[in-house]
Amino acid sequence: MTFKKIVNALILFTALIVTSQENIYTSFSIPSNLKENANAVIRLNNVDIELKSSDDMLITEKRIITILNKQGNRNIDAFVGYDNTTKIKELEVLVYDNFGKEIKKIKKNDFKDVSAVSGGTLYSDSRVKYLDYTPVSYPYTIEFTSVVSSSNTAFIQSFMPLDDYYVSVQNSSYNIIYPENITIRKKEKHLEGLKFEKEEKQGKLFYKVENLEAIKPESYSPLFRDMVPRVLVALNEFSYEGVPSIVENWNDFGKWLYHDLIKDTNDLPESTISMIQNLVKDESNDIEKAKKIYQYVQDKTRYISVQVGIGGWKPFNASEVDELGYGDCKALTNYTMSLLKAVGVKSNYCIVYGGDDIMSLEADFASMQGNHVFLNIPNGEENIWLECTSQKVPFGFIADFTDDRDVLVVTPDGGNIIHTKKYNPEESSQTIKGNCSIDENGTIQVQTTISSKGLQYSDKLRLDSENHRDLDSHYKERWDYINNISINEMHLNNDKNNIEIIEDISFSANNFSKVVGNRMLFVVNTLNRITSIPDRYRNRNAPLKIERGFKDVDEVEIKLPSDYIVEALPKVNLIETKFGSYKSETIKKDENIIIYKREFIVNDGEFPKEDYNKFRDFFKEVSRQDSAKIALIKQ
């Protein structure tokens, strides 16, 4: 190689580096596939975690993100939480305009500093510093740098390059360096088919990905976190609030939780113990005792969220709940457990991802997971699960919040992953019995009884505590397709023993049926119509997921105005699909009375994305049949 060539090569090389360094601050250099469906593009995200020891960790994060439009502002994510174990060492933001020119610099002290209290939390002792920036024009680019040190190593952040819908990733890396005496564990999720760099050796774990396209949310799809690549990381030896621990699996994790955080909080005053023993003295079996105690806890306590310490994993003492009558999920669960223990009934503290979305703990990877705590009572084959933060929920009922998912059951001997109860479509039923009569002016009078169980019980539970005005509005909304509706009577019976809600309602509406010439028209399905169809997508990307199924059975008798007879009855309809089934028929009981019968079942399950349109067609057809009209003719 001649000298000139070398020089040329060097120039070329440096030029390349320089341009690629500069390019990253302007939107012009974003590949077009990363702009699709994107409100923001993560240009570069480097997370470096340096473990100095099992109780000293330094996290350095550099994140360059180009915000393409105003929806993208929520993805700046320039914030850091801190408390007495986590300190912010450095914090800085640089803002660039679309040509890559630096236009603003924001230093640590210019960040907004607020208490980290989210909705519903009464108090939290952690705080957060966040960037409050108004963009001048779009696109613009933010470079965020932070260095944080923490003595808490129980929770190690995951590698999750895609962290929201409508955000794409150009370049993202994750690097963790640790001393020889520490062992780390990891779990890779959804990396199949993904091109990524990886380096794994003693003392180092490194991942890097490039060019991940943005994902758009679609209804009836799996959860975001169940579709995107992630690597979970945990230490075998960590420190939590200054206490060192060793955890290799869920069994160890359970032991640690039980012995270090829970066991000592089981205290109750003698007076309470004898009172509670006295309360259940007439009950012979454990379940009946537990029922009484659950009722006692529901009557005595209320949910108040107070978060002290990072993540707040230690429950307040049972004696404290006993005295104050309130607590968060940990405190109330622990309190119930302590009362059960006082009468010799064994129960276990459980960690779960609580919420309407069904989310499981990683069954084969032990680490700090979950966001909620509830209680388990072992009962032979079938476990009993108790939600201790609600004053309303019946004994053992967990639909809609902790059902059908893997949870960690903590026992003195260690932790076990157990799957909670799933509510099958048959169990989640709604049965409607109705009597209608329509007069010659088209006014309808309706009297109906609706009984709901399982998930459908849970849907209606909140009605039990609504006042008359709001309940009236609720029914008007439920039957919003009936104009001029006026509710005459509403009666709700919440049968907590059989876990069933029975609604008795009567209403009337004028001009329900339309008189057209010498005909009268009305929709024969009066009380339970599907009026909305799942959204249509030009290109469906996500698989179809129906989280929970249900079953509706209706039978309604309709008395026709005496001077009209049926001209044409709707046909019997039968739709069978793998997503569910639908059957409706209208029977002529006599000249003046017809009976409408309907059965609609939706099954839960996961199906390939190609099935989405068929699923949508199913609902479309159901909706069409539900709005089928009947024609009467004047005699």
Added chain:
Amino acid sequence: MRIIVLLICFCFSISAYTQDYKFGKISKEELQEKYNPLDSTANATYLYKNRKTSFEYIQGDGFHQVTEVHERIKIYNQEGFDYASKSIYLYKSGGVNEKFTGLKAYTYNIINEKIEEDKLGKEGIFESEMHKYSNQIKFTMPNIKPGSVIEYKYRIDSPFYWNVNDYIFQHDIPIKKLEAKFEAPEYFKFKVNTKGFLAVTSKNEIKRDKITFTNKSRSNGFTGPVETTYNSSDVEFNKNISNYNLNNISALKEEPYVNNIDNYRSSVKYELSYTKFPNSLLKLYSTTWEDVVKAIYDSSNFGDELEKTGYYEDEVDAIISNISNPMKRAALIFDFVKSKVKWNGYYGKYANDGVKKAFKDHVGNTAEINLMLTSMLRYAGLSAYPVLISTRDNGVPLFPTREGYNYVISYVKFPEGSILLDATNKYSVPNVLPFRTLNWQGRVIAEQGGSTLIDLYPAEKSENKISMMATLDENGNLEGGYRSVKTNHRALSFREEYIGVDEDDFLEKLENKYGGLEISDYAVENENDLSEPIQESYKFIKESQADIIGDKLYFSPMFFLSTDENPFKLDKREFPVDFGYPSSVSFRIIIKLPEGYKIDSMPEPGAFMMPDNLGLFKYNISGNNKMIQLSIESEINQSIIIPSYYDSLKAYFSKLVEKENEQIVLSRI
């Protein structure tokens, strides 16, 4: 007989009078009450609510405002548990802060016929810093059960004597008994403002009081031992006291389409007009609207900011130098400010960082942007004035207070007429202000500090004209073209939703709004030409738009465009319905009928209106066996509909829904 009646009344009044409101004197009756007899839907009720605000002299520090609060709340059921936690905000500024002291709080329950009390301990009290200007105290009461009564008292000591928090006399739950007192030394002249649905009057009295000053003096040591002697002197003064005593105040409940429910909440505001301390000059705060305007105008963050011109002169000169038409000049400057300075989301009638910095950084609050705009318009020789307004969430400014206004816009007078401008919204045009500012009246500030009122609700209707041509086939499928023309606020909100959003996404939402319409050839015109209406057009296909029963087809000629639901469902209403602006919607629909069918019946043409020309609906239809033509016009002519018209409004929408869903019947030939 008369005596008996009198006696009964006497007994009754005695028994009603026995409830003791001294702290801690909870009665069994209060604990045993299962629901509020005057409002059985109440989840909780203030049994007693007492507040006293007075002024104390602290030697060396001056007057402090002291507020003492004593409240007793009954909790009837679990939904009322939220009232067992209380938050108090403490203001702080310039190194001084309000102090919270003397908290005493108990929960009372009745257990086996016995009253049990639980004291609030320190584990239930939380203090945190919210942000630079506010601390927060929260406390939550122990052992709350359905039926509990809680009671607490505390005191707030504030060095900010000029800022008295409103006396709130109506809450989301009822109040059984309310007592309030405001006590101010003669040195403070306060103006009292009362608002809300409730008639609230105070009983006033004057009392004498005194301040004792203590002076310390030391004798010099030459003539004997050093001695410190104390002497004191009294200063006597009058105290003006107002007392409020109210019983059985009903709960204030939210209703849909209410501008801001706080406009109707009963409250009393004490606004400091002036102070006149002995041996010092009168210091004015605000008393009349003119004073308020003057005080705001004289503030350096307002008037001075308006005067500054140096920072923009070159750039503005360059824009307007060749333009002499005043209207054109105004339009160019308005566009210049909109593109130059972006709104940072903060409201304000005062500049925060100043217009200069806002101009340089391209970011500012509402005052910075619109004061800058007004200043530039004046610089260009136009008659421009700042306008103080109160946004919808700030409520309606009923009394002269500086807090009443929280936002500035700009007003320009031309020989041909006048316009209102707000440069904080990219898509706002003259006289089409962002929705947040459509709130009664604004105050135009003249050069000399005088002011006049101006209506903020637009006079001109916002229109949406829809035309549709479609072909219905014998299977009930519909295919055709849609076109709409939107003006004013309809155009403004369309631009806000459409511009800058991924088009596929926008279309998917539009398609799903109409239950899976299939849209093609979508086009929008004038999206960036704000002087023109928005024009939107597309082709569509929609399945099963007609019911096939026997050999007949039934359908509503508005198809998926019809209004299906009456937005007004409540049987009665207390407060005005606020639409923000008057509007009109029209439809011109032409439907080509399937071959081989004839019209059996069609809806009748018709029209109906609301009284006093508040609203109008017209429905016209004609057709032959090939084609049906439909024209519908509906208008709401007022921004605000007062409650006495609620029944007419509800009936209007009910008829509208009915008419729009009327059916056409075709039968096979």
